[in-house]
Amino acid sequence: MIRNGENMILEDIQTKKITGKEIYGIYQPDICYVNRDGIERTLQVIIPETAQDPDKKYPAILHVQGSAWKKQDVYKRVGVMEELAKKGFVTAILQYRESEIAPFPAPVEDAKTGIRFLRKNAEQFKIDPENIFLMGDSSGGNTAFITAFTADMDCMDTGVYKEYSCKVNAVIDLYGVSCVKIKEDFPTTPNQGEPDSPEGLEIGSKNVYEHPELSDQITCMNYVKKELPSPPVLMMHGTADDTVAPNQSIQLYKKLKEEEKDATFYLVEGADHGHPYFWCEPTLSLIEQFFKKHMK
Numbered sequence: 001m002i003r004n005g006e007n008m009i010l011e012d013i014q015t016k017k018i019t020g021k022e023i024y025g026i027y028q029p030d031i032c033y034v035n036r037d038g039i040e041r042t043l044q045v046i047i048p049e050t051a052q053d054p055d056k057k058y059p060a061i062l063h064v065q066g067s068a069w070k071k072q073d074v075y076k077r078v079g080v081m082e083e084l085a086k087k088g089f090v091t092a093i094l095q096y097r098e099s100e101i102a103p104f105p106a107p108v109e110d111a112k113t114g115i116r117f118l119r120k121n122a123e124q125f126k127i128d129p130e131n132i133f134l135m136g137d138s139s140g141g142n143t144a145f146i147t148a149f150t151a152d153m154d155c156m157d158t159g160v161y162k163e164y165s166c167k168v169n170a171v172i173d174l175y176g177v178s179c180v181k182i183k184e185d186f187p188t189t190p191n192q193g194e195p196d197s198p199e200g201l202e203i204g205s206k207n208v209y210e211h212p213e214l215s216d217q218i219t220c221m222n223y224v225k226k227e228l229p230s231p232p233v234l235m236m237h238g239t240a241d242d243t244v245a246p247n248q249s250i251q252l253y254k255k256l257k258e259e260e261k262d263a264t265f266y267l268v269e270g271a272d273h274g275h276p277y278f279w280c281e282p283t284l285s286l287i288e289q290f291f292k293k294h295m296k
Contacts, residue, residue: 023049060118061091100201141177234287
């Protein structure tokens with residue numbers, strides 16, 4: 001029996017219609033993508049889901065977290081990757097060997113292995129293996145760029161999952177390091193270029209000016225050549241960045257254009273290094289549009 005008071009409560013209850021097309025993300029933390037030499041490397045993966053089409057396949061984005069090539073906080077951008085998952089991408093954040101464990105080219109090797117792992121497990125993660133993209137910020141932008149531009153080369157690779165391609169459809173470089181030998185481009189970096197600096201540690205605890213044969217290897221421009229195939233690039237850099245100066249991206253963009261590459265560049269007004277402007281809706285929409293433009 002329903003009493004009068006209960007009738008009044010029922011009258012206040014609202015209903016909400018859901019279409020079933022809405023996308024939400026399923027977070028799968030700390031997935032091991034390779035364990036070599038006693039070092040386990042992991043991915044943070046977010047898989048889109050819809051009630052209407054639970055078996056749908058999605059394009060994938062692998063993100064390389066910036067960290068001055070040191071130990072990464074791989075959970076830092078999980079919320080951002082969730083937002084990109086809601087836009088219809090499987091998203092993953094790569095953990096790579098930090099410079100204290102293994103210097104360059106370890107991050108590039110790990111990024112290539114991570115891409116291959118996603119293709120190998122495309123069915124499990126609901127990935128369309130024909131549409132995999134790469135992005136990174138700061139030192140992660142450097143890693144993402146070099147990874148994308150050397151995917152066709154027989155270098156900086158381990159051969160793990162070698163039966164799968166490590167090529168990507170397009171790459172995004174957010175306020176990335178493109179050359180470590182321009183001292184004035186790192187105004188607030190301690191001991192810039194010295195063996196104990198981030199870039200010095202990344203080339204094996206060497207001075208970047210005294211060892212050009214090593215520092216040239218982490219210089220993005222050296223991989224940009226007209227005759228070599230490369231994916232489209234989207235770059236963004238803040239005008240107020242005093243950790244990695246915008247000149248880094250400006251010079252790289254000039255090189256890309258000189259070599260007739262498909263490149264788009266945005267200077268983000270008033271943004272410093274890692275600013276929230278790079279992770280809010282207007283820039284995430286640019287990222288979404290850029291990647292969807294280059295889907296097969």
